Amino acid sequence: MENKTIYMDYNATTPTDPRVLEVMKDYFFEKFGNPSSIYEIARENKKEIEKARQKVAELIDAEPEEIFFTSGGTESDNWAIKGISFALKNKGNHIITSQIEHHAVLNTCKFLSKIGYEITYAPVDKYGVVDVDFIRKSIKKETILITIMHANNEIGTIQPIEEIAKIAKENGIYFHSDCVQTVGKIPVSVKKLGVDIISLSAHKFYGPKGVGAIYIKKGTKIETFIHGGEQEKGKRGGTYNVPGIIGLGKACEIAKEEMEEEAKKVKYLRDKLEKGIMENIPEIIINGHPENRLYNTLNLCVKYVEGESILLNLDFEKIYASSGSACTSGSLEPSHVLLAIGIPPEIAHGSLRFSLGKYNKEEDVDKVLDVLPKIVEKLRKMSPFWEKK
């Protein structure tokens, strides 16, 4: 990455690790074959794909037969939710999810609600932890699926997945978890979590964009989502994205080896950033759970100023962060996640998300700590709500 820029938006996407890119390269030209063909380069490809599948399985403690490649997190979420809904439509039509899911889940549920499914949105507490009791009480005989994300992309709060999965199991209901923000960042074991389906995406952990996977526990009744050829045992049509899949496999292999080291380093930087901001800027609210939160994520609200204005000023300094705020996402309303944790709209507009990753350095954090207080002060001077002291 260009060294003048400071990238702190790793929850949005990550740069591809050069080692990942290296193994992908061959599959664009020399080994470009279609794995479904019969000749040798095709057979070779098929073998490599199976190796990648093995690596994905190892990272999440699953069996290779339970891994299916997709185009990414959004497709996996769509497949999980629609696939279960369609497969079990004679059993029931009720789905339980939460108010703070990613739009890939929320909008899929919204679609299903238009064609006869009933959706219950579980609330969260002020830290963004989903109300497990509410979920338990919402279960009825028509409930066919519970879908709750592992960690929230905006505020980083990690959900009590094991507990919810247990409730789902006791009631004979399938449980899906969108693990896009956790796989590759923290240890994810599908067995320990007790989930039936999870979604994951390569570009969130230094793999390429456009490829991901879904874990479907053996024996799960789920409808095909992408109809087509016989790829993925006929469950997911479409020519294999060979370089992407190989890249995903490599990203999983690297994550498995280096995740722990990295977590320590990134957490240190995030904590330093958090502490520095709290000490140097008055009237800041930190969002998300104090402990059960992704170690790389720092979401905060800067009172009396608007998120987009801060982001643009950071951008002038070549610092790239994001905001749950309206303006950046092309809609005007504040983040649904911040509203769900009870942040008033005018404060939610001042939200800012720094999500760090393995290429961040200590001087990046120092630079942000140097410029951010000045930016906030300048903008607050402009704000009618800021009482000049």
Place this chain on the structure above:
Amino acid sequence: MDYTEKVLEYFRNPRNMGRIENADGIGKVGNPVCGDVMWIYIKVRKNEKGEEIIEDIKFETFGCAAAIATSSVVTELAKGKTLSEAEKISNKDVVEFLGGLPPIKKHCSLLAEEGLKAAINDYRKKNKK
């Protein structure tokens, strides 16, 4: 967000930012959807012809970059104008001046027009008799 150079420049270096103590008129407007708020302060005096002129004008804005840039532009356009001239400034003038705004940001310029009008109305109300 696709902002023009001009928007970014006005956002970066806003003109007439701040508050006027003992302002003759204050316009407070906001957009309930995006939550942005703009306050416009004016100081009015009469010229030799007896016309009321905006002698000084300042703004305070809680809002996006477009809201800040349009606040700044509207104050520049209005400064030194008679009240009746200033009243004719529309959000189109502001958008044109800035070389355009992204569609989703058009309402920000409306806020600037409304803020100025509200400040003038406030002045008129206070100076009725």
